[in-house]
Amino acid sequence: MAITLQSVAFGAESGYALLSAPVTIEDWWLTAVALGGQGRYAQARAALNVVDRRTAGLAGDGDRVYASLSASTRASFLRQTGWHRKASYDDGRALAIVAGCGDSPELVAAVCDALTGLAADALGQGRLALGWRLLELCAARIHRSESWSAQLWRQLIRLEWVSAELGLAGGDFTAALGHADRAVELAAGCESLRHRVKSNLLRCAALTGFDPGQAATLAREVFDDCRSSGLLPLAWASSMLIEGVSGIATSPDSAALGAAVAARGGVFRDMSL
16 A cells, blocks of 8 residues: 555554655645654644645635644644643634634534644643533534544544543543543544554553553553554653553653654653743
């Protein structure tokens, strides 16, 4: 099967480095997603800059969709390095761009990306009730569009991800595991290796409330998958989980992986401040 920008961003070729040259606005956004999944944040932000320039003026629904997706993607990069408050500005902008604009699958997908992003931002700021309310709005929007479920596969999985994370933050490991299991189930039916890996990682996090040893063992499998497929940010996250649960460093360890992310343009928030 030919390697395309789609297959790197949302398929089985997540670690492929020799991306084809982007041409369309969609190409530039897919390039940013692919680069972000590999932790190549500086290059990914540069690709988003092109999307922003080409969608300036919001001439039509297509421009609005990609302007919104660009803002949501920017927010996800910030969130992955601890900047949840800053991310909320971009996610808020993403929602404002497409709110009330229509009911096409593309517009609904962009709205749901913004809502789940805002929910994750709220979680990172300790605002769990707000996070749940935003997810309720997202779920209602998705269920109004059930006939498009095949097109909203990514939004359905993200809904389960953030639900699992909110469950973990609230100390409800049973609910978190249920949502993580559902994410694993949904991701098994898609082509995206990155979505399968992250779903499995969230399941490991939820399992820490029941069997930390099993959680660490399974997380090592996730860590190996991340390393072999070039998913540097998820490798770092799985390393952090393993080291936190087992006290045994991975190879490379989380500090080395974090340094690699930083070298690629990821700016970690100092959580001690």
